[in-house]
Amino acid sequence: MSEELKRDIPIPLYYQVSQIIRREIETGKYGPGDYIPTEMELQERFNVSRATVRQALADLVYQGLLERRRSKGTMVAPMRVEETMQDLASFTNQVMHSSHTLVTRILDFKQMLAPEPVVEQLNIGPEDLVVMMERLRFVDNEPVAVEKWYAPVKYFPGLNRKFFKETGVEQSTYYVMMKHYGTQICRAQDSISAVAVSERDARLLGLETEVPVLLRTRVSYGADDLPVTYASGVYIIRLNITFESNRCRTFELKD
Amino acid sequence: MSEELKRDIPIPLYYQVSQIIRREIETGKYGPGDYIPTEMELQERFNVSRATVRQALADLVYQGLLERRRSKGTMVAPMRVEETMQDLASFTNQVMHSSHTLVTRILDFKQMLAPEPVVEQLNIGPEDLVVMMERLRFVDNEPVAVEKWYAPVKYFPGLNRKFFKETGVEQSTYYVMMKHYGTQICRAQDSISAVAVSERDARLLGLETEVPVLLRTRVSYGADDLPVTYASGVYIIRLNITFESNRCRTFELKD
DNA sequence: CAGTGGTCTAGACCACTAG
């Protein structure tokens, strides 16, 4: 009955509707697992036809934000970390999906002026403060990685060491950003090379010096493709990565 | 006007339509870049409403098989290697998308009994023959990688050294498999570690011995998730990998 | 049983492209 839509503007109604619903989900009006209003109710609210509502909802389903069940309703997709990071391959997720244990020890946690590579990769100013967290990670109680993680204070005010745990999903930076700041990571850019391990890292990882290790840097991007975190670490384990083409998917009829 | 659809069966019309069109594309009736009939023509052919046709086409667009252009028509998505491998990140593709030159020299090409890791990864028998191809790859005329590639003869009968070129898309194994055998790669599984370069590889790559290099092995899977090729190579350049979550995509209005 | 989302129809107007 209301008229939240601009009808004189060349933006499709279905798109406006989908954006409004998306916004309401992102601002927490509907949480994961909640049911949003029915098609009928949305028709009345926005005063549009059912097909328009359906196109808006279809877009959000396609984007993974909603799930629909016949005869039941339209639900905000549950945000289990495992799913949020689906193909995003957080380290935590990669390891925890296998039958191994993952433990993380925080070696350092402090605010500092953003160092050069961080300034560059996160597109911030050299006078900007960042949180730097250094962590040692153990798989099955063996040290396997040393990581430094940087996040601008201006994006994560009040970010606290206590947000991070040694075990479980709360050692995942993605999980912590989502939980405390609602920050979704949409994209991550990795760069992987091989280097000889530094003396300090060798000591931490229990290696001979000069042994080859993987050096991985990762920039993670949130909404609007804004770079939000930078991480750099050395790994003595293999990194496993799956690529999928969305071209040859098999569709089933069943729900 | 005709009646190719079964209307008394609980399979949606739009789904039947999309399957028929998909089949016609796969069997070559329409090739990449061709325009398929217009919505109007499809309505008449199948005797369904426009919305039904549109839903069928929307599915195929979503699956990446079709592209639509207002006022122009509906085109079978071009199968440039760059697109086929979209997120699949073939080496060829990765490099050629940048402004660098990529050249590949074939060092060896022969049939042989499948070695142990290949037997295991491709799930074939130890008595199966495979084609082994070893290649040295140059970016901007500098040697950057040595790769061994294995493909079972039973999947690729008559596979010929001449199928592969030193430059252009035909140095891509994905492209060659597609072109000569119609094999789509749907998924690839990488495993990346750091090793000290072997003496032989060091010579080929112009390195000191024992320098750290990346070791990447890749198993590529085709239809039905069948493993079809195995590749293993050492790299002295960085590997860049983008991960995207399909959860938070931004849609533009423009075409 | 009432209400949900799934499917389908028959119209309509529009913006854009090409001849």
Added chain:
DNA sequence: TAGTGGTCTAGACCACTGA
């Protein structure tokens, strides 16, 4: 100007779920 796909409406019947 004719034809395309993009958007939108107002209906309709269905299968399934849960009270």
